[in-house]
Amino acid sequence: MENKEIVLKAMNELFHEKDSTAIEKYWHENYQQHNPSMINGHEGLRNLLPVLDSNFNWKPGIIVEENDMVITHSLVHGWGSTPVIVVDIFRLEDGKIAEHWDVVQEEIPASKSANGNSMTSF
Template identity: 50%
Template sequence: MDNKELVLKAITAVFIDRDITAFEKYFGDHYIQHNPAIPNGTDALKQLLPLLPADFGYEPGVITENGNIVMIHGRYTNWNGKNMIGVDIFRVENGKIREHWDVLQEEVTAENSANGNSMFPI
């Protein structure tokens, strides 16, 4: 499995399937987190999953890979009451996700944007 496939399987298992065992399968020991609201390791993420609302959703979009770095452009539905568009960046080492960065912004529909373009692939 290449790095892009690994990350897509991991994020699908976590945010779509809400599978807590995905952290053991796909994430490495001493997982480093760069989102300032989430501590290092996977424990906080394991605790977060059951708290997500029933109508929470994740939709992966464009995914790209450059060596051991994989980036996914995705849509988070009902993330703290808002729809968010994000780019999640992962560093993969020895077949495990070892590090994560993200950039998130609230989704603005095409009808409400200055340019008429959507923020996420249709």
């Protein structure tokens, strides 16, 4: 399975299906988290599930895979009070997500953008 397929399956099973068994299946036991509001390891992911909005939705658009790195550019609903655009960077090791970085910004509709363009690729 390609790294991007692993990431897509992991994110879908954990965040959409709310299947906590996905953590052991797709995240490395020494998982490092670089989002400053989350802790390292499987515990941080387990702690996140109960506080996620019930309508949480992660919709990736652009996906780039290079060696052990996968980058997704996504629209996310339910991470906060307004939709956000997220660039997630995943490093995989032994077929599992070993590290994660992200950049998050509030979505601005194309109608309110200075250039009239959408922030997503879809």
